[in-house]
Amino acid sequence: MSELDPITLGLHTKVMKSLGVPGGVVEQNLKLMTAIDKLWQPADFLPDFRDKEKGREDHRALMDQAAGLSRPLLVVAVGNWITEEGISSYQKGLERIKGMEDRTGVDDAPWPTFTRSWAAEEKRHDDVLSAWGELSGVINMRAVQVSVTHEIRNGFDDEGGNDPYRHIVYTSIQEEATRLAHLNTGLLAGRQGSPLFERMCRAIASDESRHAAFYRNILGAIFELDPDGAMIAVNDTAKERIAMPASRLNDGLFEPYSRLAKLTGIYTRRDYIAILLKLMEFWKIPDWHVSSEEGKAAQEELVRKMRIYSKIMDREEKPPAVEDNNPVYRWVHNG
Numbered sequence: 001m002s003e004l005d006p007i008t009l010g011l012h013t014k015v016m017k018s019l020g021v022p023g024g025v026v027e028q029n030l031k032l033m034t035a036i037d038k039l040w041q042p043a044d045f046l047p048d049f050r051d052k053e054k055g056r057e058d059h060r061a062l063m064d065q066a067a068g069l070s071r072p073l074l075v076v077a078v079g080n081w082i083t084e085e086g087i088s089s090y091q092k093g094l095e096r097i098k099g100m101e102d103r104t105g106v107d108d109a110p111w112p113t114f115t116r117s118w119a120a121e122e123k124r125h126d127d128v129l130s131a132w133g134e135l136s137g138v139i140n141m142r143a144v145q146v147s148v149t150h151e152i153r154n155g156f157d158d159e160g161g162n163d164p165y166r167h168i169v170y171t172s173i174q175e176e177a178t179r180l181a182h183l184n185t186g187l188l189a190g191r192q193g194s195p196l197f198e199r200m201c202r203a204i205a206s207d208e209s210r211h212a213a214f215y216r217n218i219l220g221a222i223f224e225l226d227p228d229g230a231m232i233a234v235n236d237t238a239k240e241r242i243a244m245p246a247s248r249l250n251d252g253l254f255e256p257y258s259r260l261a262k263l264t265g266i267y268t269r270r271d272y273i274a275i276l277l278k279l280m281e282f283w284k285i286p287d288w289h290v291s292s293e294e295g296k297a298a299q300e301e302l303v304r305k306m307r308i309y310s311k312i313m314d315r316e317e318k319p320p321a322v323e324d325n326n327p328v329y330r331w332v333h334n335g
Helices: 006-019 025-032 052-067 071-085 087-095 110-136 141-154 164-191 195-225 227-238 254-263 269-282 293-313 327-331
Strands: none
Touching: 006 164, 006 195, 006 227, 025 110, 025 195, 052 110, 052 195, 071 110, 071 141, 071 164, 071 195, 071 254, 071 327, 087 110, 087 141, 087 164, 110 141, 110 195, 141 327, 164 195, 164 227, 164 269, 195 227, 195 269, 227 269, 227 293, 254 327, 269 293
């Protein structure tokens, strides 16, 4: 996208800073971050080998349940897990956003406090999935680790440019997308005989739901202060293909992983459209008074999209057949 001109960037930065003042909107929404002593931790889902006999029994149950999961489901679960492994890149990206910077790494202002709290909560997701994969007996850990290494080395760009608003629109969409991907993976795992993996995925999805609420609330506050800028940012993001977090995987593995997510019904184009519609309804896109010609054009385009999205959501979507010739099966033993 084109970069914001200095005057517009200055306005957007000023708005972001105003949201992050002590007692402001960001601090008010920090209530969505769970106190550390109340957070679930990966150990809550995994065998405890302090009691060796009980630990071995729980490990055997984990392996037996994992062995019953289909190869397509396992691949999508691994893709979700690898996405979570990129937390270092995502955190770095947030800390570069104008008005949100963490200049020392330990700033105690509301924006940096949120970013580090968010990253700490997210880190548990890759930890629990990685430990489960190691114990499951069905995951090719070396192949997965190679992909994780590529992903972190390659970095990530959400393509929001220098516009702070667009980064918030992006995170609002992406957190909701990851919530749905983990939830649907867990539900499918439960149907295939793994209640443990379903519980893990539900716990992750619950975190993502809180994170999504934070970001969409922040954009709602941006609308209150700068409806034209917020409207343009939403429209600019909605009319482009969203850069998915795992899009920089090695050896072109993102496309087959993404295709399997669609073929299993875990995350489809219809889900993406449902997320956009849900967010635009939450932000009350048709109701804002915008004054600039660009803002009015953006609002008209978004209202038109909402009508189209509503019609799409009214249609039944038949789940596609799952194809069994995918290169990402290298992540799964015997794949």
